[in-house]
Amino acid sequence: MNLITELRSKQKEINGLRTLMEESSEDRDMFDMATEELEQAVEEEKRLQQFLLKSLLPRDDADERDSILEVRAGTGGDEASLFAMDIFKMYERYAQKKGWKFEVVDITESDLKGYKEAIAAISGAGVYGRLKFESGIHRVQRVPVTEKAGRVHTSAISVAILPQADEVDVELKNEDLRIDTFRSGGSGGQHANTTNSAVRVIHVPTGLTVTIQDERSQHMNKAKALKLICAKLYEMERRRIQSSRSKLRSEQIGSGDRSERIRTYNFPQGRVTDHRVGITDHSIEEVMQGENLDIFVDALLLQQEMDAIASFTSSSSS
Secondary structure, eight states: OOHHHHHHHHHHHHHHHHHHHHHTSSOHHHHHHHHHHHHHHHHHHHHHHHHHHHHHSOOOGGGGSOEEEEEEEOTTHHHHHHHHHHHHHHHHHHHHHHTOEEEEEEEEEOTTSOEEEEEEEEESTTHHHHHGGGOEEEEEEEOOTTOSSOOOEEEEEEEEEEEOOOTTTOOOOGGGEEEEEEOOOGGGOSSOOSSOOEEEEEETTTTEEEEEOOSSOHHHHHHHHHHHHHHHHHHHHHHHHHTTTOOSOSOSSOOOOGGGEEEEEETTTTEEEETTTTEEESOHHHHHTTSSHHHHHHHHHHHHHHHHHHHHHHHHHO
């Protein structure tokens, strides 16, 4: 039985119960039984209506795709880079918990061995659909390891989640690409070496630039860079198409400024607050271990669903 047939059947049952209540006003037992059954039937009708609405909502084709995760240190110097490392590892633990594959693409370290920038490819069932609302500015409040007076500092990092692109999604033309090779080393690569294995790929029409120096092999670094360029171009095209009808953030990276925060991690008070859904979790260590992240992920997905239903019903009635 499909949803529409089931809903019609339930509405017919509700009408029958209302008629029974009118006819049994003298029979108290029958009236009470019909009243109780009506309450249950109305609740079931609401549930079926919600299911039907959800089945009619437009779906994001990218939800089932794998993702590229980018974490960048923003305001806060070395402390921001250390927090960027913590957040990157939080997503790695979360991916492991979900049974997803987490592959480091590139890491640029700071002087204190934090991460100025870290990129990973995450693959598994429904990765992008669950992680897409993690994009934005994450703010931390804690006493940095470099702080001698024990004062709490505020730093910020940016997180971007991009759906991975297939070859059919993006056509890369050789004439649109400029590929430079150079020697990786210093804090910029995990494997300092004396060969020109680092690769910088520039997509000339858009100015997009990706530098990868994680692998010892120039070929592997080039492959990773092209994969990342494809994901960025695919996301740009998605945003262009959706900009007129989507409520999703049009700009994922942001400037790394403290004022653009989507979530705050307050270590002295042991709490994490998501400012979009107004939810606070008081077990910050479990969140950082990837254990309690679903509290925010589920709330954000529910909020998206509710917004979509409200938008759908208002456009249907107008």
